[in-house]
Amino acid sequence: MIIMAEEKEKKTVKKVAKKEEVTKKTAPSKEVKTKASDVETVEKTYSVRGNIFEGKVISAKANKTVTVERVLTQYVSKYERYKKVKSKIKAHNPVSINAKEGDIVRVGETRRISKTKNFLVMEIINEAKKWKQWVFQIIMHLL
Numbered sequence: 001m002i003i004m005a006e007e008k009e010k011k012t013v014k015k016v017a018k019k020e021e022v023t024k025k026t027a028p029s030k031e032v033k034t035k036a037s038d039v040e041t042v043e044k045t046y047s048v049r050g051n052i053f054e055g056k057v058i059s060a061k062a063n064k065t066v067t068v069e070r071v072l073t074q075y076v077s078k079y080e081r082y083k084k085v086k087s088k089i090k091a092h093n094p095v096s097i098n099a100k101e102g103d104i105v106r107v108g109e110t111r112r113i114s115k116t117k118n119f120l121v122m123e124i125i126n127e128a129k130k131w132k133q134w135v136f137q138i139i140m141h142l143l
Helices: 131-142
Strands: 021-025 031-035 052-059 065-076 081-092 104-109 119-126
Touching: 065 104, 065 119, 081 104
Parallel strands: 081 119
Antiparallel strands: 021 031, 052 065, 052 104, 065 081, 104 119
16 A cells, blocks of 8 residues: 655744844935944843852953952861861853952852853942052152
8 A cells, every 4th residue: 555645844944134234324425334233232141049149350351251259268177267268260241240350249150151150240249449540640649
């Protein structure tokens, strides 16, 4: 028994809109072309779950990443004293927050963003003091 029915497979194709150039007329003879992608900035949202702590930004050199150092106190039972333990954590630095070196920030745990990033900068508590510029201005004022 041979069945001659042809089954057509359905393929789903997603159409991606092309980036169109937008022309703006600034003067009667000049036309400035800007791409629509330059205007729009889309930021991902991450849900914060788990650990939330405060720390100091010690490095902000990487793109959208900061290194946050937090100081913990750990009890040593042999000596019946406490010791300070430092830990460094890489955290995602959104464009809207833009933390810099020396800032005190609140960091929350989130899903894995990259190989080393599991945390997200939630807010800046204290901004870094620019004491070097302040001292330089005082010295210049005295001279």
